[in-house]
Amino acid sequence: MTIFSIILIVSVSILGIAMLLALYRFIIGPSLADRISALDLIAAYLIGLLIIYVMITDRLIFFDVALVLSLIAFLGSISFAYYLINRPKE
Amino acid sequence: MNNITLLLSALCVLFGAIIMLISAIGILRLPDFYCRLSAVTKNSTLGVLLIVVGALLYFNNIEVLLKGLGIMFFIALTSPTSAYVIAKAAIYIKVPFWDQTNLSDFKTPDTLDKELGNQQEDS
Numbered sequence: 001m002t003i004f005s006i007i008l009i010v011s012v013s014i015l016g017i018a019m020l021l022a023l024y025r026f027i028i029g030p031s032l033a034d035r036i037s038a039l040d041l042i043a044a045y046l047i048g049l050l051i052i053y054v055m056i057t058d059r060l061i062f063f064d065v066a067l068v069l070s071l072i073a074f075l076g077s078i079s080f081a082y083y084l085i086n087r088p089k090e
Numbered sequence: 091m092n093n094i095t096l097l098l099s100a101l102c103v104l105f106g107a108i109i110m111l112i113s114a115i116g117i118l119r120l121p122d123f124y125c126r127l128s129a130v131t132k133n134s135t136l137g138v139l140l141i142v143v144g145a146l147l148y149f150n151n152i153e154v155l156l157k158g159l160g161i162m163f164f165i166a167l168t169s170p171t172s173a174y175v176i177a178k179a180a181i182y183i184k185v186p187f188w189d190q191t192n193l194s195d196f197k198t199p200d201t202l203d204k205e206l207g208n209q210q211e212d213s
Contacts, residue, residue, distance in 0.1 A: 007100040011107035018114035025117045033180040037127050040172060041117060044134035048110060048141045052103060055145050063157040070164045077172035081179040
């Protein structure tokens with residue numbers, strides 16, 4: 001176990017702690033816009049985790065997954081903002 | 091593998107992870123939706139870019155280089171755009187501001203006329 005793999009595992013655990021903090025904001029968020037921004041942040045964490053996973057296990061196919069996920073997260077944010085404006089009146 | 095390249099790659103990944111932890115602390119601690127949005131978008135963009143640069147330095151491969159440049163391009167293009175759209179939607183549905191925010195740049199002509207009318211009525 002080299003120093004490089006230890007640093008990678010430490011980075012993965014830091015990203016896990018950060019994802020838990022963002023999930024806490026996603027649960028307690030006062031408004032709907034808070035939850036949408038927390039979801040955007042969790043998508044960015046997932047992209048980072050995927051790239052570190054590729055560096056640990058040398059499976060290069062997961063770069064494509066990160067590339068597609070970065071596009072899907074953008075489309076999700078845009079459609080949630082559209083839903084915020086055009087929400088049906090209750 | 092060259093040792094200096096390995097060291098640079100490890101430093102980039104570690105700094106990216108630490109910057110993403112700072113963005114998580116920002117979304118948990120800041121008082122307002124707009125402050126939290128600013129903390130989220132800048133820090134998460136920089137963190138993902140640093141992690142991708144670390145992966146590119148580690149693999150040293152043309153295929154990985156092209157895919158990594160694609161990821162960096164899409165992240166740097168789409169993450170600030172989506173934050174801007176969410177902020178405009180939040181202003182449109184009147185998510186409340188923090189009480190110490192300076193809102194003097196947000197005065198549209200309607201609200202300015204209303205305030206002037208109120209002042210004239212008061213005097």
